[in-house]
Amino acid sequence: MNLYKLLSPSQFKAVTIDNIPICILAGAGTGKTHVLIHRIAYLISKGAKPENILGLTFTNKAASEMRERVEQLIPEAFQRIVLGTFHKIGVNLLRRYGESVSVSSSFVIYDSKDSDKLLKEILNQLNISQDYFGLLKNQIEKWQNAGIMPDQIDNLEKRTVYAKRSYVLYVEKLREIGALDFNSILIKMNELLKFSDKSELIKSFFQHILIDEYQDTNSIQAEIVYSLASTAKTIAIVGDDDQSIYGWRGAKSHNMEEFLKKIPNTHLVKLEENYRSTSLILAAANSVISNNNKRLGKSLISKKGEGENVKVVKTSTDRQEAEFVINDIKIRMQNKCNLNEIAVLMRSNAQTRPFEEILRFSQIPYRLIGGMRFYDRKEIKDILSILKASLNFKSDIDWIRAASSSKFSIGLVTLSKIKNFSTFNNVPVSSVFLSLDLMQNAEIALKMANKIKNFTNSIINLKNLTQHANAFEVIQHTLNIINNKELANEERFKNIEQLLSAAQQYVDDCSVYNQNPSAIGFLENAALLSSSEENELLTKVQEGAISLMTIHAAKGLEFDIVYIVGMEEDGFPHLRAMGEQEGEKINKLEEERRLAYVGMTRARYELILTYAKRRLVRGQIQNRIPSRFLSEFSSKKFFDKTF
DNA sequence: TAGTATGTAATTTTT
């Protein structure tokens, strides 16, 4: 392999420096993935065993893209490389070694909706009003993201007393149930690497570490990386502090700087040659982002020539804005453009509406990326809760949900009786379900108790089935338990069919990778998938369609032509993202600006930014002023489309 | 128990 031929000088450095830790500051479109896969190939060519290489990414999509590209480069090794998201790798390690950090090997994953439900129940139990749910959840997540356990919290302010109380019970409940939420997967993974008796063993597998999107790691993920770095032979982190857009979820863009300080002798390599966008687009993006103060500092240089000016378009209303964009696309269609290369980006999901309406009316194919997670849909959660109930008799929320969505007409009154009885006597809900005596104590009428018995019997049957049947067969069987009403609704039935084909797909995939196609594994996959990834897996790939999505969802993607719509104050930067305190305000504004930067740098050849003078917000017409970001760059052409 | 009526609150969402 001739590396010189394929890599620029700085890329070459990023690939081949292997005697000291390396931090690669990779701007948008500078060939980051290219560098990562070549680095893997380089390490293998220097004698590293593929199974000792660990690549950590943030999305499954990024992981599978990397895997595919490694396959092309070194087909003999790609299957042995350990490549996945922090969460996925964490789950795999915990299934194997979890016992040493008191995690049962058969733990289930609670996704965010499950966790919310559990927390709501805890608030009930503690007699705390649901009005505080958001506030408390926020605080608990902050603690989790920082890796702070309930017993480490002191110096309580008045407002955190309740948060701590709920946090204590929340953690306790999760442990009792044998469940891990997303954050505790990372917390336990960190514990495993840092304090457990398996720490040295695990770290000895992972000799070469590569970490992608480092700017979006939270404190625990950084801790995990430091643990790995302490024994690894080589380590490379890759990221772009200007593209850190998940601060609201605990990401610390500052982690890159911290890595440089904390890991001695780390070499910093900057990738600043942009192979994606034309220079006028880059000039605009650079100019916007230069208004941020907290930066490691870098400036992208285009390798693609000047190109066209960025366009800024003003319209009268949001409706007109959508009409303008779609007309513009129609003109392009007459010149036979590739619709896959056009994206309409926006700050929030709710803004897609007028675009969807007009696109459908104009019969222009489009795909909506993101939004509601497939596995968050009611009918899907209902089916999976039946399955989860059969796999875990301690998961109260699944037992309640399963019962109420079953065909046995067990209603709210009965269920709240059982729930109250179970909390009061401190036994799992399933124990009440399973015992006629306890049901009697809970004042359940005999007729109802018999219905419940039918329900529990079918759950037990399902449990037995999971012992030997594969994921597809198991899911199919749950359809016998679910309320027929769910199957009657056409929309829902379609989704359920998709669930079945996803299960079939999973079984097939397992046979390729020689894994057990169990229902547990399928659930795990379902929980760890993001909405945009599901989109790709579940919907048939549609040829030639424009993409509609939030800027967050567009991260990592690129298009020839990009429209960013709704460039108005309070919309973007978003009103709710601006925070209350002065100091916080600046941080939040900087994150909004990074988001603008991410959006702008998605475009290869043309970037069109639009805003409306008036917009319908929650049924109310609002007057709007153009986004401050529009005045932060000069390489633009202005069009007034108001009339 | 199940269907209907009212109230309420609304970013972003890699896992």
Place this chain on the structure above:
DNA sequence: TTACATACTA
């Protein structure tokens, strides 16, 4: 405006 949750009635 709309989605969702809770409250109310048949």
